[in-house]
Amino acid sequence: MAGFRELKSKSVVLGQTNIDTDQIIPARFLSTTERAGLGKNAFNDWRWQADGTPNPDFPFNQPHNQGRSILLAGRNFGCGSSREHAPWALTDLGLRAIVSSEIADIFRNNSLKNGLLPIVLKEEDVQALMQRPDDELTVDVAARELRSPDGRAYAFPLDGFSQTCLLEGVDELGYLLARHPEIAAYEQHL
Amino acid sequence: MSTPRTLFDKLWDAHVVVPESDAAPAVLYIDLHLIHEVTSPQAFSELKSRGLKPRRPDRTKATMDHSTPTLPAGADGKLPYYTQAAETQVETLARNCAEYGIELFDMASDNRGIVHVIAPEQGFTQPGMTIVCGDSHTSTHGAFGSLAFGIGTSEVGHVLATQCLLQRKPKTMAITVDGELAPGVGAKDVVLHIIGRIGVNGGTGHVIEYRGSTIRTMDMDQRMTLCNMSIEAGARAGMVAPDEVTFEYVRNTPRGPKGADFDAAVARWRELRSDEGAKFDVEVSIDAKDIRPTLTWGTHPGTALAVDAPIPAANDAAAQKGLDYMHFHADETLQGKPVDVVFVGSCTNGRLRDLREVAEVLKGRKVAANVRMLVVPGSEIVKRQAEAEGIDAIVRAAGAEWREPGCSMCIAMNGDLVAPGQLAVSTSNRNFEGRQGPGSRTLLASPLSAAWAAVNGKVSDPRELFSKEVA
Numbered sequence A: 001m002a003g004f005r006e007l008k009s010k011s012v013v014l015g016q017t018n019i020d021t022d023q024i025i026p027a028r029f030l031s032t033t034e035r036a037g038l039g040k041n042a043f044n045d046w047r048w049q050a051d052g053t054p055n056p057d058f059p060f061n062q063p064h065n066q067g068r069s070i071l072l073a074g075r076n077f078g079c080g081s082s083r084e085h086a087p088w089a090l091t092d093l094g095l096r097a098i099v100s101s102e103i104a105d106i107f108r109n110n111s112l113k114n115g116l117l118p119i120v121l122k123e124e125d126v127q128a129l130m131q132r133p134d135d136e137l138t139v140d141v142a143a144r145e146l147r148s149p150d151g152r153a154y155a156f157p158l159d160g161f162s163q164t165c166l167l168e169g170v171d172e173l174g175y176l177l178a179r180h181p182e183i184a185a186y187e188q189h190l
Numbered sequence B: 001m002s003t004p005r006t007l008f009d010k011l012w013d014a015h016v017v018v019p020e021s022d023a024a025p026a027v028l029y030i031d032l033h034l035i036h037e038v039t040s041p042q043a044f045s046e047l048k049s050r051g052l053k054p055r056r057p058d059r060t061k062a063t064m065d066h067s068t069p070t071l072p073a074g075a076d077g078k079l080p081y082y083t084q085a086a087e088t089q090v091e092t093l094a095r096n097c098a099e100y101g102i103e104l105f106d107m108a109s110d111n112r113g114i115v116h117v118i119a120p121e122q123g124f125t126q127p128g129m130t131i132v133c134g135d136s137h138t139s140t141h142g143a144f145g146s147l148a149f150g151i152g153t154s155e156v157g158h159v160l161a162t163q164c165l166l167q168r169k170p171k172t173m174a175i176t177v178d179g180e181l182a183p184g185v186g187a188k189d190v191v192l193h194i195i196g197r198i199g200v201n202g203g204t205g206h207v208i209e210y211r212g213s214t215i216r217t218m219d220m221d222q223r224m225t226l227c228n229m230s231i232e233a234g235a236r237a238g239m240v241a242p243d244e245v246t247f248e249y250v251r252n253t254p255r256g257p258k259g260a261d262f263d264a265a266v267a268r269w270r271e272l273r274s275d276e277g278a279k280f281d282v283e284v285s286i287d288a289k290d291i292r293p294t295l296t297w298g299t300h301p302g303t304a305l306a307v308d309a310p311i312p313a314a315n316d317a318a319a320q321k322g323l324d325y326m327h328f329h330a331d332e333t334l335q336g337k338p339v340d341v342v343f344v345g346s347c348t349n350g351r352l353r354d355l356r357e358v359a360e361v362l363k364g365r366k367v368a369a370n371v372r373m374l375v376v377p378g379s380e381i382v383k384r385q386a387e388a389e390g391i392d393a394i395v396r397a398a399g400a401e402w403r404e405p406g407c408s409m410c411i412a413m414n415g416d417l418v419a420p421g422q423l424a425v426s427t428s429n430r431n432f433e434g435r436q437g438p439g440s441r442t443l444l445a446s447p448l449s450a451a452w453a454a455v456n457g458k459v460s461d462p463r464e465l466f467s468k469e470v471a
């Protein structure tokens, strides 16, 4: 997993609430046995018109939004299916952080395993940030805060374990494998 | 005296390998790992690239259900896969299972079906277990008093390699439903009503325990419908404490414990209930008599609404977008909306009880001329049992299609699609934009509501079936 300490980027805004993983990556793109290359289908049905041309109104198609790696999203982002294809598609699209006032459980877990940082802030703070998407924001993983150029710092929750994994780019599997003695002891009693 | 514990606390405590600390989540042991073709290939690739093997292939069971066709093999003996990618995915699962000695219910198996239908049916799902699958509707298995939840593909890899998961302890929520349901109102209406009440994010971070007299009188098929949709309220898992109904169900499964093992298991399972005075973080109570036949009007399951109630005015941009997508207006009722497609099936409502309810409605009646109706059993066993009861004949005589088991139109990955703009009444669990095919419009409903809509060609109130004029 590619981790990071700090991220500086302007943001893309998708203000709608309850954006589910079927919107992030529709089911018909799940017939793959790979992880890579899903970015082109991210938000497919909003992003592409029926004739295959880009929908000019969709934020990810707008020239000024290209290369931005922070998404400001409406409440309850990532609800629905457990498909890890959702964070795979979003990171393939270039995103590294999702900011919302609520992020669904499984999506949140899946994101952290893929170097995509879920940042939960108060609804009013998310709304305020959405007003100024062209501000360059700084995500500081070590300090667990997001800073805007007006000098404001927004603290976000991130448990120590996920923080370490992200800072050091290590994944959870290595940690679990090292617990082999405890797991073997537990299995003795099954 | 020890502190009273909830059912969830008991299950959690019994499976902690390494306790949770500030520095790290708990290491939780997983008793049963279910896998399917869509969310497992990348996990196996990860294992291979690290030179690892599954730790407990004996605790892993596999099936193919999402990308599989629901039409039988053609004259050439080949199954009609929708795409080459779908077929490759299915073959990849078969190869991985063969390589690592994982029991697979493949296309030739008499016991194949939707993962959340076959595991209970076989007796793999048992009270007191921790159960995971790379699939959010794993919450279904909580109906047996197990702790069951969906995970992502990385976690599928973790469980394959270590039989464990890293987890922070969730919060608990008790939802108590008391009283008798009106005729025509079933488990699906109960759970849609609950999601409408607490919201699509009402359960986020929580494990729900369903309690109360209404739940106690439900059979296992109904309890599975209820727990299945816990995830649609954002909950990590849903569960019902096991009782005689649960034990009887498990007793009759081919792969559940037998003889003295079964008796010993039941003695343990009887302890699996929340203690008197156990504290939940959130408690909700619902009166069964307030629940009417319930469908959804919008593009997420939280837009649940009684069939005869007015659609609420949009209170934000997302709700307005939902209304626009569905071509609905505030103050209309769903009742009377012309329907194009009716889908009966999925891990929510593809079990024998659901098909029996549908057959009751279709018997001696015809599906309206403007409606395409698909009935897809949840498993080969459900299909055989239904056929033994003549349900397939009733379905066909009514003019509906009787298909082979699979997820089908619930997720529309296998070519079973609702066309753009068409309105579907579906017994599945998600009405997201495009879920049943690009541009599809979905109303979630109970099997009774779905069948009655098919007959009338429009959304209809299934309570009519129980009034004198119709009966």
Ligand code: SF4
Pocket (backbone or CB within 6 Å): B065, B066, B114, B115, B116, B135, B137, B346, B347, B348, B406, B407, B410, B411, B428, B429
């Ligand atoms: S029936 Fe639908 S919800 Fe259930 S496992 Fe299949 S795709 Fe998922």
